[in-house]
Amino acid sequence: MQIFSKELKDTDVRVRLSFPTRCLEHLDFAGSNSVDLRVKDSCGELRVIRCLKRNGDYEKPVLSKGWLKFVADYGLGVGDKVVLLREDDHSLGSQFRIEARRKIVLLGQKAWGEVPRAT
Numbered sequence: 001m002q003i004f005s006k007e008l009k010d011t012d013v014r015v016r017l018s019f020p021t022r023c024l025e026h027l028d029f030a031g032s033n034s035v036d037l038r039v040k041d042s043c044g045e046l047r048v049i050r051c052l053k054r055n056g057d058y059e060k061p062v063l064s065k066g067w068l069k070f071v072a073d074y075g076l077g078v079g080d081k082v083v084l085l086r087e088d089d090h091s092l093g094s095q096f097r098i099e100a101r102r103k104i105v106l107l108g109q110k111a112w113g114e115v116p117r118a119t
Contacts, residue, residue, distance in 0.1 A: 003096070005083040013071050013078060017063040024061055026086060027051060037063075040087070040094040041070065043117050047098070074100040075118035 003026045004019045006012070029035050034052045041047055049066035053059040076082070081101040088095055100115035 001086040003084045003086055005081055008076060008078055008080050008082060010078055012082075013076055013080075015068075017067050017082065019061055019063070019084075021058070021060055023084075024053065024059060027061070029053065036065075037096055038092075038094045039084075039096045039098045040089050040092055041073075041098055041117075042100065042114060044092070046092050046094055049098070070098065070100075073117055074115050076100055076115065079103065080115065081112055 004023050006017070006019055008017070012018070027035055027037070033055060034050055036048050036050050039047045039049050047066055047070060049070065050064045051061055052064050053061045070076075080103075083099040083101065085097045085099070086095070087097040089097075101112040102115045104111055104113040106113075
């Protein structure tokens with residue numbers, strides 16, 4: 001089940017990734033303002049990426065610690081896309097899957113292709 005997809009902006013690739021507040025219903029903060037997400041990447045590797053939410057009326061969530069390593073490992077830039085999906089992998093211990101995508105032109109049509117790990 002897809003939680004969100006987002007075309008990356010400058011702040012997303014340099015600092016942190018913000019995503020829609022409506023996605024908070026899929027995350028268990030257990031009364032805290034942060035949660036470490038156990039995420040499987042496209043190579044099947046387990047990553048831990050921290051999700052923070054702001055205090056107050058507007059709880060805008062962001063991916064912080066671990067996010068920039070993912071960006072670097074996949075060589076992501078402005079205009080690329082990231083997709084977060086709910087997917088339990090009991091053998092790996094992950095609850096989510098993260099995918100990196102890049103625009104490609106195939107037979108004259110624009111499409112999103114999977115980004116291979118750069119490092």
